[in-house]
Amino acid sequence: DAGVIQSPRHEVTEMGQEVTLRCKPISGHDYLFWYRQTMMRGLELLIYFNNNVPIDDSGMPEDRFSAKMPNASFSTLKIQPSEPRDSAVYFCASRGGLTEAFFGQGTRLTVV
Amino acid sequence: AQKVTQAQTEISVVEKEDVTLDCVYETRDTTYYLFWYKQPPSGELVFLIRRNSFDEQNEISGRYSWNFQKSTSSFNFTITASQVVDSAVYFCALSEANQGAQKLVFGQGTRLTINP
Numbered sequence: 533d534a535g536v537i538q539s540p541r542h543e544v545t546e547m548g549q550e551v552t553l554r555c556k557p558i559s560g561h562d563y564l565f566w567y568r569q570t571m572m573r574g575l576e577l578l579i580y581f582n583n584n585v586p587i588d589d590s591g592m593p594e595d596r597f598s599a600k601m602p603n604a605s606f607s608t609l610k611i612q613p614s615e616p617r618d619s620a621v622y623f624c625a626s627r628g629g630l631t632e633a634f635f636g637q638g639t640r641l642t643v644v
Numbered sequence: 645a646q647k648v649t650q651a652q653t654e655i656s657v658v659e660k661e662d663v664t665l666d667c668v669y670e671t672r673d674t675t676y677y678l679f680w681y682k683q684p685p686s687g688e689l690v691f692l693i694r695r696n697s698f699d700e701q702n703e704i705s706g707r708y709s710w711n712f713q714k715s716t717s718s719f720n721f722t723i724t725a726s727q728v729v730d731s732a733v734y735f736c737a738l739s740e741a742n743q744g745a746q747k748l749v750f751g752q753g754t755r756l757t758i759n760p
Contacts, residue, residue: 563746575735575750588747623689632679633748635689 536636538624544642550612553639556605557626565633566599566609567623575623581607614643646671648738650751657726658759665721665754667736673697675741678712678719679748683733692734695719726758 537556545551557564565580579589584601592599596615601607611618619642625633647670657663669678680692693703695712703710707724723730736751 565746565748574752577747577749580746582746621687625689632691632694634691635681637686637688640687 536624536626536634538622538636538639540639541637542640542642544644545614547615547643548613549643550610551614551618551641551643553609553622553624553641555607555609555624555636557607557624558628558634559605561626561628561634562604563627563629563633564601564607565625565627566607567625567635569621569623569638570619578609611641614641616643619643646673646676646738646740646747646749648736648749648751650734650736650754652754653752654755654757656757656759659728660725662722662724663726663756663758665723665734665736665756667719667721667751669717669719669736669738671717671738671740673740673742677739677741679737679739680710680719680721681735681737681750683735683753685732689735692721723756728758728760731756731758 539554562583566578567575568578569575576591578591579599580587581601597611599609621638621640623635623638625635627633649668676697678695682690682692693710700712709722711720733753733755735753737748739748
């Protein structure tokens, strides 16, 4: 398996624009997580899904953030409108049952 | 509430030295899982180890070893005979079974630099 695949690897966008981050989890994994990493706050869990259903979105910072998982092999994290303080590295991770979580390589988002 | 503390923000040692990264956790759950992840300069998060709260046996994997002590709520990580390739940020993390063992709470990380 190729592991968790995220795209794009880097994204630079202007404030106010919509940004969509994409994730393909490891095949067979039933949990998918979105994390955000910043210098100030470290690694924070934004939302996670189980069998494509959002279970806990309490970490989503504001209504500008939304996440979907239309099927077992694809998830998106959308920010609309984006703001400079959204600049961070966004990680997607997946796990099967109680195994460890495997992380993608991350998307480095810069909002100017 | 669950919390992980990595008090050492940065550590710098010379190659071949042994180095220990500290991790202290807080949880009210009796069943929980502890993890270490490595984040090399390339940025990805690499899983190193998982330990459940019922298994206090120490673990050794090559130059890496982990010391889990429930009495002090610590899960420390030691690299023996460090190498330059060990330079990375290392994260300790915790998940609680009463939350479905799904939420990984990370410490702030320790940046380890191994100098040649």
